[in-house]
Amino acid sequence: MRRRQFVSIPAVTLAAEPSPSPTSWPVFDQTEEDSLTKVLRSGKWGRGNGTAVADFEARYAALTGTPHCLAVANGTSALLVALGVLGIGPGDEVIVPPYTFIATVNAVLRFHALPVFADVDPASMQMDPKRVAEQITPRTRAIIMVHMAGAVGELGEVLAIAKKHNIPVIEDAAQAHLAEWDHKHVGGHGAIGCFSFQASKNLNGGEGGAVVTHDAALAAKAFAFHNNSRGRTQPGTEFHYEMSGANLRLTEFQGALLTAQMSRIEKQSKRRLANAQQLDQLLTRYDGLTPCTVGKACTRNAYHLYMLRYEAAKFGGRKRAEFLRHMSQQGLSLSAGYSPLQDEPFLKNSFESRGYQFAYGKGLYEKWRKKNDCPVNRQSSEEVVWVTQTQLLSGPDWIPRMERGLKAWRG
Structure with missing residues (x-):
């Protein structure tokens, strides 16, 4: 560490440029206003009617160096899509860091899978690869590597561990727009990368998210999952369903706004x-x-x-x-x-719910707690x-x- x-660019000095207040966020001007007005006047406000979302997806795919980008409703939706297309469900374990926003864990809970915490490296606050290796079991079905704060931890070591056990890695890059690992943008190193464009993020759409991947088959499944089970259909097949899903689509307004924000x-x-x-x-x-x-x-x-x-x-x-x-x-x-997620009451409440008790039996929280204490975190x-x-x-x-x-x- x-x-x-x-290291991509030398130290820079920007003192001669305008000096915004720390609270002047978001930054916008006529560019954003014109982009939103254009969508408004087009009357094509939903995905598939206009071109703003597709244009943003193409631009963001190019930015991240991935061939497939799917815009979704928010960062949590991106994680739900990723877990959904990987087939995560009850009985499965997903390794996650304990120092992250709750959405990382909530997404796992929505599929009634078990979030398994791999403790952090205290110097970086990123997930410790040694702890990842210790938490793998025959039930491990995915690893979510969070690029906490926009930094990248020991992604290479986590990818090597995942490859050894044939486990897909989801990159939670919600906070990591433009971050790089080995001079390549994050998001495309694992099976699927997930981004957030919530109002606090470096790329701000108010809400919004994206899934990126190099895998065309996963990209096709992701589209169907976020589109209420409907894939990219041909005329006459609009109501053909091959997998479960949800409505996690981005609007044309958000697509246009994000494209404008990308210029900054x-x-x-x-x-x-x-x-x-x-x-x-x-x-x-x-x-x-x-x-x-x-x-x-x-x-x-x-x-x-x-x-x-x-x-x-x-x-x-x-x-x-x-x-x-x-x-x-x-x-x-x-x-x-x-706060340390492993100590928050939402986990005990989730594991003692009817769904988890039915899938795993009673006493789940006590058993889980012994393996997920994370004292370093x-x-x-x-x-x-x-x-x-x-x-x-x-x-x-x-x-x-x-x-x-x-x-x-x-x-």
């Missing part, structure tokens, strides 16, 4: 990079504030979040909550991030601090403000 960096994504990514590089340098002066690492082959970090570790012992025992309050008083809105989650992507879009006064806040905290 190594400190986060972006590279420039915004470079601004986040510039601020992240400066923050890296700033934090070298503060013992007890350590940036999270990335995988050996992570050649581009999307910086949806800049994650660092706060060590209270290095600051006289003052707790993270005190640090966050102090920085907020300086006008710097930082976050404590996710529990401890590390108490130390993580997030800097959001909107903060990283700030202008040249942001790093000096961070420095003033940190100096005041250290005293």
Whole structure:
């Protein structure tokens, strides 16, 4: 593992450009307005009627370097499609990280499969390949590799483990637009890649998601699954169904909006990079504030979040909550991030539901808990601090403000 960096381009300076406020998100202008008005006036608002969704899919496929892209309603829908086309169901186990947004696990629960947690590497907060290998059983049917915060962990090791056991890997790249592993965009390294375009994401459609793959057969199944079981039909076969599915379609309005937003994504990514590089340098002066690492082959970090570790012992025992309050008083809105998912009550409630009790029998939660404790995640989650992507879009006064806040905290 190594400190986060972006080796595809040299360090950049963008101080001469406009300096948006950290809260001025989303960024839009007449481009977005014109794209939405065009769809409105066309009267073709749903997928299949117009061309905006198909145009976005073609552009996003090209961006990610994958031949097949399917736009869906949101990032959770993308995960549901991925698990659905892989045939995940009751009795199956899906390995997931315990440090992620709940949607990763909720998608597994929707199929009445068992989410199995592989604990994190404390330096990166990404899923630890050693823990992945330990959690594989004959019932393991998929591994979901989350590119947490827009960084990429040890994807190569996870892919090798999956190949050894003939298990498909789903890349949950909801936070990782433009991230790269070995100089290639994430999403296309596993069997299926999943993206989110929810309002907080680096590519913002309000809602929206995408599935990408190199597998034409999986792409065809994905289309049918998201289209209420209807594949790409010919006249006279519109109501022919070959698999179960749901309505997870994207609207033409969202397709048009996302295409317009894509015109900004590279420039915004470079601004986040510039601020992240400066923050890296700033934090070298503060013992007890350590940036999270990335995988050996992570050649581009999307910086949806800049994650660092706060060590209270290095600051006289003052707790993270005190640090966050102090920085907020300086006008710097930082976050404590996710709680340890393995300790959240939704899992116990799910496993004690009628469906899970019918499929697995009583006592499931107690048995599951013994194998899914994840002590590293529990401890590390108490130390993580997030800097959001909107903060990283700030202008040249942001790093000096961070420095003033940190100096005041250290005293």
